[in-house]
Amino acid sequence: xxxxxxxxxxxxxxxxxxxxIDWLHLTxxxxxxxxxxxTSDPNIGGKLxxxxxxxxxxxxxxxxxxxSYSSKQKPDLKRILQLHSIxxxxxxxxxxxxxxxxxxxxxxxxxxxxxxWRTSMLSAFERAYEIKNINRNIIFITDHTQGRFxxxxxxxxxxxxxxxLDIIIYWLN
Numbered sequence: 001x002x003x004x005x006x007x008x009x010x011x012x013x014x015x016x017x018x019x020x021i022d023w024l025h026l027t028x029x030x031x032x033x034x035x036x037x038x039t040s041d042p043n044i045g046g047k048l049x050x051x052x053x054x055x056x057x058x059x060x061x062x063x064x065x066x067x068s069y070s071s072k073q074k075p076d077l078k079r080i081l082q083l084h085s086i087x088x089x090x091x092x093x094x095x096x097x098x099x100x101x102x103x104x105x106x107x108x109x110x111x112x113x114x115x116x117w118r119t120s121m122l123s124a125f126e127r128a129y130e131i132k133n134i135n136r137n138i139i140f141i142t143d144h145t146q147g148r149f150x151x152x153x154x155x156x157x158x159x160x161x162x163x164x165l166d167i168i169i170y171w172l173n
């Protein structure tokens with residue numbers, strides 16, 4: 001079996017398994033346990049050890065396969081705008097970390113996970129301040145179904161803070 005075939009087979013198997021265990025919502029310690037199991041599994045770590053140094057297997061699983069999986073699972077901001085019937089025919093500026101678009105009608109849209117709400121809110125405020133004459137500043141927040149974000153009063157506090165900064169929050173399911 002070729003190197004690329006082995007990597008592809010393992011990637012596909014782990015992606016399928018990640019879907020089953022809801023990988024994106026696991027804690028760091030839970031993920032660490034999976035990395036340990038996969039590294040010692042002869043069908044995963046064992047196969048990878050045949051094509052790379054054994055000390056690189058865990059790093060490969062974490063930083064290549066599962067990082068790629070997580071990136072592919074993240075919602076797409078363009079798609080979110082379409083689903084909410086928000087027109088953004090021309091994107092005049094693209095931002096990263098957090099991902100955001102400035103549309104030609106001076107509307108800023110930011111996508112954030114719940115755990116990054118503070119950084120995203122300050123980034124959205126700062127971007128709007130620098131742009132001047134912003135018509136709309138919206139943050140779409142994902143991954144708010146666990147931890148303190150289950151508490152509606154905590155989400156309300158975030159929405160109130162956003163309102164004071166002239167930002168609208170949409171909590172996405």
